[in-house]
Amino acid sequence: MQIILGITGGIAAYKAADLARLLTHQGHRVRCVLTEAGARFITPLTLTSLTGEPCYGANPDQGEWRANPSVEHIELARWADLVAVVPATANIIGKAANGLASDLLSTLLLATRAQVLWAPAMNTGMWEHPAVQANLARLRSFGHAVVDPGEGVLACGEEGSGKLADVLSIAEAIRAQGTPKLSSLSGRRVIITAGPTREDLDPVRTLTNRSTGAMGIELARAFRDVGARVQLVLGGDLPSPWGVETLRVRSAQQMLEACEARWAGCDGLVAAAAVADQRPEVPSAQKIKKGEGTESLHLVRTPDILAQLSASRRTDQWVVGFAAESENHLDHAMAKLRNKRLDAVLVNDVQGGQAFGAQANTLTPITAQGPHPPIGPLPKDQLALAVVRWWSQRLENRLT
Ligand SMILES: Cc1cc2nc3c(=O)[nH]c(=O)nc-3n(C[C@H](O)[C@H](O)[C@H](O)COP(=O)(O)O)c2cc1C
Structure with a gap:
């Protein structure tokens, strides 16, 4: 599969490097897209080194852009068989649920016809907020898959739900989401x-x-x-x-x-x-x-x-x-x-x-x-x- 891995601004962004490596080892082509906040947590160099593919920043002056930055979001949207946002902040979830397109990742999420998968990670209070849950319900209603976070001690010191699902589970969910469904077995x-x-x-x-x-x-x-x-x-x-x-x-x-x-x-x-x-x-x-x-x-x-x-x-x-x-x-x-x-x-x-x-x-x-x-x-x-x-x-x- 050709996978866009969107990485947004949360502490769990470092785990996206492990996921990029795992998916690449599984034979997928993986291109990472960092938001501006995501790029404060992890560098394009790490991601290009692990995937052997270019990494893209939030804006044309960031990351490693190719020939025609003005249509990069459309090219990437077409290139992808699947877009996975890992970790997904409350911010990107809110933007995508409401059709906002203010940077490369949010714009390509709107432009793509590929499968989309979300792995949210955030503080428990944010995760349990009705606004975040309503936004996720809206994304599910678009046919997007969500890998729910688990429970544990969070980076903010609180204990509760909101911890990024483990990387192996996210890779499994990507495999499941990316496999064509068979009509005689689907829903059975x-x-x-x-x-x-x-x-x-x-x-x-x-x-x-x-x-x-x-x-x-x-x-x-x-x-x-x-x-x-x-x-x-x-x-x-x-x-x-x-x-x-x-x-x-x-x-x-x-x-x-x-x-x-x-x-x-x-x-x-x-x-x-x-x-x-x-x-x-x-x-x-x-x-x-x-x-x-x-x-x-x-x-x-x-x-x-x-x-x-x-x-x-x-x-x-x-x-x-x-x-x-x-x-x-x-x-x-x-x-x-x-x-x-x-x-x-x-x-x-x-x-x-x-x-x-x-x-x-x-x-x-x-x-x-x-x-x-x-x-x-x-x-x-x-x-x-x-x-x-x-x-x-x-x-x-x-x-x-
Ligand atoms: C140290 C630090 C950790 C953060 N962790 C998270 C997080 O885990 N989840 C989240 O939704 N927002 C988190 N935020 C807030 C986001 O970085 C902020 O909402 C940002 O605007 C998200 O931008 P993006 O969605 O474009 O990446 C954190 C902020 C900081 C400074």
């Missing part, structure tokens, strides 16, 4: 299960598996990016992604209950979690000591989450499962598709430790028509987007 509610489940033997020991949850989390990000409203039911310890409602669970039973509570309100389910098939029949309340009883475990079956949700689905709901197989993948996956009445199964070959924790992976989709061409090998984030696009195409063709 999707449950995604991800990660391992853990079945406790006693307070210190647990039965689990080698899944990290990385693939399911990438799927949650990809569905979010194309416009779906994702509810992630997550086992394991990985952090939940920005912009995704996440419910953390431990056991298969908890995962089932979390999904069942949400299923009626959802359009689809992607079951990417590696759910334990068995659990200890009676978990011990105290740590089991050496030499107590036999050295064998008595296990019982855990609920089959995918089968239960699929059995209780309405005709307008769709279900996609995952199969991690170490042999006869396609036969096992086809049997799973039929037995559980799924719309598709994505097959992982886990032979020799592939898939779990790996950076790149391949998935073979199977539907009632049989196997489809494999997707990958690709890094998991790109693989997830490719899977979502494949699935959206099938939804558009009504699963035929």
Whole structure:
């Protein structure tokens, strides 16, 4: 993407340098535009060094301007796929909400047809002021995205809301805002299960598996990016992604209950979690000591989450499962598709430790028509987007 990063006059302006570096590393072209107040907090030299692109000042005599300063605001407005204002002061928010154009950044914000994203940062009193909130509501009504600030100790010494959202979350929001939406998934509610489940033997020991949850989390990000409203039911310890409602669970039973509570309100389910098939029949309340009883475990079956949700689905709901197989993948996956009445199964070959924790992976989709061409090998984030696009195409063709 070609991104304009507008940097305005707040203490958090130094964090914009980190964001510029991160976005550049992610492969985006980033051009920074400083307001006059912004340039008192951070220099153009820092930003040009990090981005390898020119940096622009508030007025033609500031920053590094190119050939024709008189139409620079229009050129930049056209150049951008997305304009992100980080940090955004109360002042620029007020100006943009009311169509004022008094310097380069406010003028290009008015001229651009690109997506616009705001990451406000200010003192708590300013943040909570009805004028600022009304201005932000107006910007949202224009279709702009807002990454709300978090809470914490602010530069002014006060503790409360108004602290710039963390840079990684802002980069996630930029990714989500900049991804084209897919009509078959936009606004749709999707449950995604991800990660391992853990079945406790006693307070210190647990039965689990080698899944990290990385693939399911990438799927949650990809569905979010194309416009779906994702509810992630997550086992394991990985952090939940920005912009995704996440419910953390431990056991298969908890995962089932979390999904069942949400299923009626959802359009689809992607079951990417590696759910334990068995659990200890009676978990011990105290740590089991050496030499107590036999050295064998008595296990019982855990609920089959995918089968239960699929059995209780309405005709307008769709279900996609995952199969991690170490042999006869396609036969096992086809049997799973039929037995559980799924719309598709994505097959992982886990032979020799592939898939779990790996950076790149391949998935073979199977539907009632049989196997489809494999997707990958690709890094998991790109693989997830490719899977979502494949699935959206099938939804558009009504699963035929
Ligand atoms: C040290 C200092 C820190 C400031 N921090 C903020 C801030 O975090 N958020 C904010 O909205 N304004 C802050 N201001 C006020 C803005 O700099 C001021 O409103 C300025 O006119 C904003 O101009 P701009 O929006 O064109 O960058 C701060 C001012 C100073 C002197």
